[in-house]
Amino acid sequence: MENGSSSGDNKSSPKPIRCKAAVCRKAGEPLVMEEIMVAPPQAYEVRIRIICTALCHSDVTFWKLQVPPACFPRILGHEAIGIVESVGENVKEVVEGDTVLPTFMSDCGECVDCKSHKSNLCSKFPFKVSPWMPRYENSSRFTDLNGQTLFHFLNVSSFSEYTVLDVANVVKIDSSIPPSRACLLSCGISTGVGAAWETAKVKQGSTVVIFGLGSIGLAVAEGARLCGASRIIGVDINPAKFQVGKKFGVTEFVNSLTCENRRVSEVINEMTGGGADYCFECVGSSSLVEEAYAFCRKGWGKTITLGVDKPGSQICLNSSDVLHQGKILMGSLFGGLKAKTHIPLLLKRYLNNELELDKFVTHEIKFEDKGTSHWGHTNVTNQYSFINDNKRLSLKHLSPTQGPRRTTCWTESSLFLRSFKASSRGNKHEYYHLSKSLGWTKRRSKPLNDGRPLPASHQSEASII
Numbered sequence: 001m002e003n004g005s006s007s008g009d010n011k012s013s014p015k016p017i018r019c020k021a022a023v024c025r026k027a028g029e030p031l032v033m034e035e036i037m038v039a040p041p042q043a044y045e046v047r048i049r050i051i052c053t054a055l056c057h058s059d060v061t062f063w064k065l066q067v068p069p070a071c072f073p074r075i076l077g078h079e080a081i082g083i084v085e086s087v088g089e090n091v092k093e094v095v096e097g098d099t100v101l102p103t104f105m106s107d108c109g110e111c112v113d114c115k116s117h118k119s120n121l122c123s124k125f126p127f128k129v130s131p132w133m134p135r136y137e138n139s140s141r142f143t144d145l146n147g148q149t150l151f152h153f154l155n156v157s158s159f160s161e162y163t164v165l166d167v168a169n170v171v172k173i174d175s176s177i178p179p180s181r182a183c184l185l186s187c188g189i190s191t192g193v194g195a196a197w198e199t200a201k202v203k204q205g206s207t208v209v210i211f212g213l214g215s216i217g218l219a220v221a222e223g224a225r226l227c228g229a230s231r232i233i234g235v236d237i238n239p240a241k242f243q244v245g246k247k248f249g250v251t252e253f254v255n256s257l258t259c260e261n262r263r264v265s266e267v268i269n270e271m272t273g274g275g276a277d278y279c280f281e282c283v284g285s286s287s288l289v290e291e292a293y294a295f296c297r298k299g300w301g302k303t304i305t306l307g308v309d310k311p312g313s314q315i316c317l318n319s320s321d322v323l324h325q326g327k328i329l330m331g332s333l334f335g336g337l338k339a340k341t342h343i344p345l346l347l348k349r350y351l352n353n354e355l356e357l358d359k360f361v362t363h364e365i366k367f368e369d370k371g372t373s374h375w376g377h378t379n380v381t382n383q384y385s386f387i388n389d390n391k392r393l394s395l396k397h398l399s400p401t402q403g404p405r406r407t408t409c410w411t412e413s414s415l416f417l418r419s420f421k422a423s424s425r426g427n428k429h430e431y432y433h434l435s436k437s438l439g440w441t442k443r444r445s446k447p448l449n450d451g452r453p454l455p456a457s458h459q460s461e462a463s464i465i
């Protein structure tokens with residue numbers, strides 16, 4: 001790539017950057033690896049070099065979606081970690097070289113909601129799936145080499161070596177955290193853990209039910225485990241998920257397909273002696289929200305909805321039930337987390353070996369354009385992975401076995417390959433981190449939580465230097 005701003009004496013006026021991106025040109029078609037131009041950051045904006053990006057299910061949804069708010073050509077991706085390359089005017093919060101997590105939820109720090117501890121719903125830049133930069137309507141920082149505008153996605157667009165974000169959408173973090181783990185807190189894992197921790201405020205010793213054990217549901221389990229829940233009941237139609245769920249603290253499992261003629265709510269009511277303290281709907285089905293509401297405990301039960309249903313879907317509740325049962329129904333966007341406040345706290349808990357992020361990562365690939373670079377670990381279900389084949393980056397649905405979770409994609413492969421090593425010695429794995437001087441240094445040794453060896457692909461990195 002070419003970086004016109006690389007000369008140190010030209011920091012005040014960053015130039016356009018030519019770099020690689022995986023562009024979604026048409027709904028459902030493989031992403032095309034191509035060179036694009038990334039404009040300099042405007043006032044209150046930050047241009048970052050993406051180090052590592054993960055694949056979240058919302059990327060898949062908007063990759064397949066054919067109707068608005070879908071639009072093409074677009075650069076998807078919203079779960080990532082990067083290094084600040086340059087900043088626009090009036091940016092005080094971060095400087096060149098800082099390690100940052102992008103977040104799709106804005107945290108402007110100025111509006112009434114951002115100033116309040118009660119909400120994470122910024123009213124200056126309210127959540128929407130816009131193709132533009134949040135602060136400047138009809139304004140993109142991406143063009144292809146023919147000058148055609150490329151649309152943004154969820155304020156992030158991380159399937160690119162460089163991207164531009166509003167300063168309201170970056171969180172400065174400790175650079176010592178392994179990038180492929182930290183990036184998970186950019187969206188999915190924060191959403192699930194935050195729903196238990198911040199939205200529901202799960203109490204020690206309580207009973208939690210989770211509808212849907214995908215990566216968000218498992219992150220809810222992880223959050224509930226951290227909060228000290230004593231029973232975590234997973235509800236899913238795939239029995240293989242229970243084995244996976246156990247690693248995340250799920251203690252019991254209900255297969256909703258084998259409840260015979262009974263509703264799941266009846267089964268849960270019986271199991272819990274009158275309903276669970278907290279119910280999380282992580283599937284994205286309004287009828288399941290109704291079911292979850294039915295099996296939470298009268299008087300104090302909370303139902304938290306995280307899943308995204310079709311636009312216009314309605315939830316139908318009996319008004320007498322609402323009046324007589326005193327239950328709480330809550331929505332949770334990004335787990336109710338205030339990005340700039342809560343993400344550093346979660347990362348601290350990861351460094352303290354409390355929050356377990358390693359177990360969420362099942363695949364790691366390189367963001368490069370030659371040959372087929374997908375590698376397989378087979379313990380994955382209901383998850384899409386990047387398949388990189390001759391400059392076309394497909395999002396492939398992997399064969400169902402066990403465990404959902406995350407594929408992380410390393411960008412800047414040449415830098416990564418030169419400088420990253422991960423070696424396996426028994427259960428110890430050495431992590432290296434990118435220092436502010438852009439050199440990788442050894443950081444620490446840490447056992448993987450479940451004692452599994454690193455994926456073979458990960459180990460092999462050391463030999464490709």
Ligand SMILES: [Zn+2]
Nearest residue numbers: 056058187188
């Ligand atoms: Zn996401």
Ligand SMILES: [Zn+2]
Nearest residue numbers: 108111114122
């Ligand atoms: Zn705000």
